[in-house]
Amino acid sequence: MFAHGWSSSLHKGKTPSAPPAPPGPPAPASASKHHGGGIMNALHGALTRSKTAPAKGQRGLVGLQNLGNTCFMNSAIQCMSNTKELQEYFLSGVYHNELNRDNPLGMRGQVAEAFGQLIERLWHGSGSSVAPREFKQALARFAPQFSGYGQQDSQELLAFLLDGTHEDLNRIKVKPATEAPDWEGGGDKELVELAKTCWEQYRSRNDSVIVDLFQGQYRSTVVCPDCDKVSIKFDPFMYVTTNLPVTKKWTGRVFVIPLDPARGVLCVDVEVPKSGTIKTLKQVIGQVIDVDPKCLVLSEEWKCKFYKDWTDDENIIDVNTNNDRIIVYEVAAPYAQPRNRLHRAAPPAYDPAAPVFLPLLNVKDGSASSTSKYGIRSSGDDFGSPFILSLSADEATSSAAIHRAVARQYSRVTKRGDELVQRVEEYLAELEAGESAGEQADDDADASTSTSPAAPAPAAAAAPAHQVEAPAAVAEARPLVGMGHVLVAHWDEDAYERFFGGDASQWSATQEVVQPELAERRAQGRGGAKKVITLADCLGEFTKEERLGEDDMWYCGACKEHKQATKKVELWKVPDVLVFALKRFSSSRYSRDKIDDLVDFPIDGLDLTEWVEGDKVEHRLADEMGDAAPSVTAPDSLTYDLYAVSNHFGGLGGGHYTAFAKNHENGRWYDFDDSRVSEIQPDR
Incomplete structure (x- = not known):
């Protein structure tokens, strides 16, 4: 989030400001207008600070002393301090009359009061820096996570400060009960009316300088994938948290054994997000080789x-x-997986019609070594890769079917696969013929009333080159094998040499497959330039439609059940001061990784017309209805100018926070590095 990247605060362009200072030396020819890369270069290396010392007597250039890993707090405070309207509000002393000490959701006014006193010291103080001890103590009383001296997340501090200050200064003493209306369908007019009702309900319970300056409104649209029911909600926000359209990737090579032996062994190169799971990997593999990932x-x-x-x-x-x-391994039916490793699901009830999946191990006989695995003692050496054998319920009751399934598996890893399958068929035919002859002899003996000795049984058929150890049948038509059993295929030396010796073996992959997206990225890496990320790209990532996960399903009132619906969040109404928090880390259950890609953004003239849906709807209604059209907002301007940036240097294991902010009184940019304050050039 904010702490591992940057957060920017922007004013609408209409906000008046003091005349800028006389221009400095001309920028280098390579510098482009409205390019934010100069400031953002601080995220990747040390910024060469300007030699120009702060103007003597200039207000607002007071640093904050580091009390012990409190640079995260200092950075957020300096960004807030340089918010012109907020600074003027606190310096005017109006906040003393608006402290709401009885708000059960607030901090008895103490956080807002301590923050106001700190703003006064930063803008009316005479020293070069101040120690924010009183503010930190007030913060720690109500937010224990900030009580110590460990490094914390600056965005979390800013979120708490905005929300806490709002509740401490909430002008609503008694909050009325409200119930959010539901979207009942309609067009633009009904949509505007719903948004207005939601906003008015929120303002009836929340009214403060923070709401006046920082709060806007989201529109959230959820659509059922089955019945197409649409649910629209409008919610307030204080800052826009966006992902970077960059995902750290896990890249690997896996070997896939399809169910069809004719496909051989596939070597598949894939990439998935580092935040993904094994299920994510299976989904990608399934898409690449066209199989059901559940199998x-x-x-x-x-x-x-x-x-x-x-x-x-x-x-x-x-x-x-x-x-x-x-x-x-691809198996013949969906393979049940526990969803939580700490709370394993109970084994499924026995289903006699369900397919059977068996591990199949390979042993070369003739060695003096003896091993025990899965309760089966065998002599020989393991070779090749194990298989998972898929048997239907009927095949599991037949020794011949099991032999055929085993032969089909081995046919994919030897160049003499057809010969192997044919030999097994010949063996099974001989075995069947021998059994038939034996049965006929038994019948003849039973039919004879002679006392002469019975005719001798025929000699047993020769065993095949490979033998399969499997539990013996308990009764006719009962499964010979089941879940939990293991098959071990023994190969004598002659058979091993025939099918797997020399160049006959093909245990290695018979076909290489590369995920198309990975192949494209590799091609770009060899010759293409790295794409520059813009703030518009981040907004596109924020507003793109996504499908909810299995653990975050939405309840559809029409279907009367939870669904993996699609969800889209958009900006509907934007505030005068807009805070962006860019999530500069990718996280998973066990690790987090910082994203250090450069984000390019304008310092002046950020136009959000394309992204504010409420403004678009208002213009459509104005064209259709004229003066009778309902108003979404007072659209003074959707163009913003940057005035503050909070940066994090370093990685997740440690680092340092600073702030870049524009002094609204002289129009110059400064680097606030704890107690040090120095001027910088915005185009650098």
Whole structure:
């Protein structure tokens, strides 16, 4: 968020200001007008500060002493202090008459009072810096997270300060009960009326200088994917928190064994967001190779055996494909996954018609070594990669079907796959013939009334080159194998050499597949320039439609059940002072990573006409209805000028906060670095 990137405060262009100081030396020819990159360069390295000392006697150039990792607080305070209207409000002393000490949601007026006193010291003080001890003490009394001297998040401090100051200065002493109206359909006129009603209800309970300056209104639209029911809500906001259209990526190579043996073994290169899970990876793989991601099982192989099963809720950043071999198996039906590793779901009830999934291990006989795995003791050496065998309920009752399924699996990893399948078929045919002959001999013996000895049974058919260890059948037509069993295929030396020796083996991938998005990014990396991120890109990211996740579903009143609906949040009404908080980190359950990409933004003349939906609707209604059209807001201007930036230098393990702010009295920019204040050039 704000703490790991920057936050900017902007004034509408209509806000009057003092005449600017005489222009300094001309900017370099390479500098472009309205380019914010100079200030933002501070996010990536030390900024060369201006040698110009602050003008003697200029107000507002007082620093804040660092009380011990309080640079995050100093940065936020300096941005607030240089908000012209807010500074004038506190210096006028009006806030003393508006303190609401009885508001149960406030801090008995103490936070606003301490902040007002600090503003007076910053603008009327005579020293070069002040120690904000009284303000920090007042803050700690009501926000324990800021009570110590550890580094904190500057955006969290700003959010608390705005909200706390609002409640301490709320002019509404007794808040009326309200009930938010529901969207009942209609056109632009009904939409404007709903937004106006929601805003008036909010203002009937919230009225302060913070609301006057900083609060705007969102429009949130949720659509049911099944019945297309639309729900529209209007909510207030104090700052716009946007993601950067940059996602840290996890890139890896996995080996996929499709259900169809004819597809061989696929080597798939993919990338997913670092904040993703194993489920995210499966979804990407499913899209790339055109399979159902619910039918994928992800395992880690080590020394020719299954080492770890990865479940859907585990984090993708814990997977290291550089050192580990990750195999993804396609099975014949959706593979149940626990959604929470701490609270495993109960095993599903036994279903005799359900398919059976079995681990299949490979052993080369002839070695003196002896191992025990899964309760099965075997002599030999493990080789190749294990498989997961998919059997239908009928196949699980037939020894011949199991042998055929095993043969099909091995046919994908040997160049003599057709020969292997044919040999197994010949063996099964011989075995069936032998069993038929034995049954006929038994029938003849039963039919004979002679006392002569029975005819000898035929010799047993020779065993195939591979033998499968599996639990014996308990009863006819009962499954021979089931979930929890393991198959071990033994290969004698001659069979191993025939099918897997020399160049006959193809355990490695038979086809390489690269995710199209990854291939495109690799191509751009070889010759293309890195795309510059603009503030408009961030707003586009903020307002784009998204589908709710399985853990955040929306209840549809028409369908009477929770749905993974689509949601879109847009700016409807914007305040005079607009605060942007850019989320400069990607996070997951176990880690966070800072995004250090440069964001380009104008210092003057940021036009939000394209992004404010209420203004668009108002203009449409004005064209249709003329003077009878309802008003969304008093649209003085949707053009903003930058006046303050809060920066964070360093990474997530540590860093330092500073603030850049424009002094509204002389029009110059300054770097507020705790107790040090120095002038800077905005175009640098």
